[in-house]
Amino acid sequence: MADWFEDDGFWTKMYPYMFSEERLETTQHEVDGIFTLTGFQTGQVLDLCCGPGRHSILFAQKGCQVTGVDRTPFLLKKAREKAEEEGVAVEWVEEDMRRFSRPETYDLTLSMLTSLGYFDDPQEDMLVLKNLYHSLKPGGICVLDMMGREILARNFHDTVSEKHADGSILVQRREILDGWGTLRNERILIENGTALTYSFEQRIYSGQELRESLSRVGFHNITLYGNLKGDPYDHRASRLVAIGWKSK
Numbered sequence: 752m753a754d755w756f757e758d759d760g761f762w763t764k765m766y767p768y769m770f771s772e773e774r775l776e777t778t779q780h781e782v783d784g785i786f787t788l789t790g791f792q793t794g795q796v797l798d799l800c801c802g803p804g805r806h807s808i809l810f811a812q813k814g815c816q817v818t819g820v821d822r823t824p825f826l827l828k829k830a831r832e833k834a835e836e837e838g839v840a841v842e843w844v845e846e847d848m849r850r851f852s853r854p855e856t857y858d859l860t861l862s863m864l865t866s867l868g869y870f871d872d873p874q875e876d877m878l879v880l881k882n883l884y885h886s887l888k889p890g891g892i893c894v895l896d897m898m899g900r901e902i903l904a905r906n907f908h909d910t911v912s913e914k915h916a917d918g919s920i921l922v923q924r925r926e927i928l929d930g931w932g933t934l935r936n937e938r939i940l941i942e943n944g945t946a947l948t949y950s951f952e953q954r955i956y957s958g959q960e961l962r963e964s965l966s967r968v969g970f971h972n973i974t975l976y977g978n979l980k981g982d983p984y985d986h987r988a989s990r991l992v993a994i995g996w997k998s999k
């Protein structure tokens with residue numbers, strides 16, 4: 752049976768919720784934050800699991816040469832259309848994050864909006880981090896952004912629902928498994944009286960686990976932040992952001 756993240760229907764149906772107008776509007780601030788926190792100025796950028804390309808396109812608009820990699824054709828199509836509309840060139844690659852690796856090519860690599868933790872085998876997450884490391888030039892920078900375990904624990908609700916302008920309702924049910932190692936999600940989308948249910952599990956990282964994982968693949972000077980404004984990863988954090996460097 753295919754894994755949940757290989758279900759194109761999931762990404763297609765979740766698209767309006769996952770990539771809401773509100774989220775698209777925050778992207779510019781996220782990109783500004785990445786420039787400020789890393790000191791990165793320009794060069795080759797890899798946006799791994801780029802989805803509809805919201806970060807890729809903004810980096811390209813800043814003059815960077817960008818590769819956006821994702822496994823979901825529907826999202827890559829959205830990304831291509833948006834890049835065309837904005838008149839920017841981005842290299843879009845349809846590939847699995849466990850397989851994409853281009854040794855010593857990039858100055859900056861990104862993994863944004865909790866794009867890690869999808870695989871049953873934790874070694875596959877490590878493989879993704881190794882790929883990011885190998886794809887960086889010496890001195891290159893890696894930025895990861897995700898929902899950290901501490902944040903999830905602080906704000907935990909087992910059921911939340913949102914109603915959208917078109918009348919659809921998205922119900923999200925959550926369960927903690929493996930002693931806070933795994934988050935089980937059930938998303939029920941109710942549209943025109945019909946309910947569609949998607950169930951999936953994700954590995955959840957604490958700040959220290961993410962730092963250790965990055966360190967194990969070779970990154971150094973790893974700093975954790977609680978958002979892309981550069982606030983500390985503490986009890987007020989809204990995101991788990993990790994930035995690490997590859998040695999020169």
Ligand SMILES: C[S@@+](CC[C@H](N)C(=O)[O-])C[C@H]1O[C@@H](n2cnc3c(N)ncnc32)[C@H](O)[C@@H]1O
Pocket residue numbers: 756757762799800801802803804805806820821822823826846847848849862863864865866869
């Ligand atoms: C939560 S979205 C994040 C999208 C984007 N980074 C952003 O911030 O808007 C996760 C993305 O990972 C992609 N994805 C899921 N599994 C993948 C895999 N095995 N290899 C490559 N991409 C994958 C999905 O298609 C989706 O675009």
